[in-house]
Amino acid sequence: MGDLPDYYFRVRENGAAVFRVDTENRQRRLEMDLIAMVNTRNGEIKPQGDRKLSDEDLAQIRSWLAARQQLLAARDIDDILRTVDHLNLTAHWAQTKAGEAQLEQVTDALLLAMHDLRTVLVKKKADRLTRTGGAQD
Template sequence: MSTELPEYYFRVRDNGAAVFKVDTENRQRRIEMDQIAVANIRNGEIKAQGARELSPEDVKVIKDWMEARIALLAARDIDDIHRAVDYMNLTTHWAQTKATDDQLEDVTDALLMAMHDLRTVLIRKKADRLMKGREDVSDDD
């Protein structure tokens, strides 16, 4: 474990983080965290805490964290979707090889509705992309 503490600490919240400045340069050599701002990744807003004014370095560090956090959450989202595909395949295998009639009766309607809803959205989105692709090609002519 590193003995050097970061200068900033981000306490993650649903839509961003509370931002703290970390201080160990005090007489008691205790770790003190002073909240300096709240960062909202949904709207990009950074609000200084209380009457504090954020330095350009503070703002840069917070914006860099926000960009990294947005990228991390996007990567997690796509990873979750890839896992959902795996779960669908495992569910198919379960239904075909292990499921009892009672188990299938319990889940069939819910699965069929969810799959129908997903299929409808995916087809509509794919059609939109194909139409947009055609428009882009015809605009280039």
């Protein structure tokens, strides 16, 4: 087999299952041994079974965890920027293409969601300005 990594991370909703990849066995088959579960939200690493993770295991897992958290944060920002684009497209649709029945179907939901978002953003902005202003005194 080609150059396989020593570890495989099966991504799950909030983290990954970590497998040690073994190609150096008597049967010359690819084996994957579950060694740990990782939570990307809180950084928790749980060894599986009675397993004791080596320093190398922990280093590899922590490296993957840091890269994964960075990737997820970048995806979050990208999703939000796509939402801004989608809001602009929605405004154009409402102004130029939407029929009365279509507008009736979506207006209340959009107005409530946008009001909620505006409220949160204004509060967060005020909190940031208050902290920044207080730090300059």
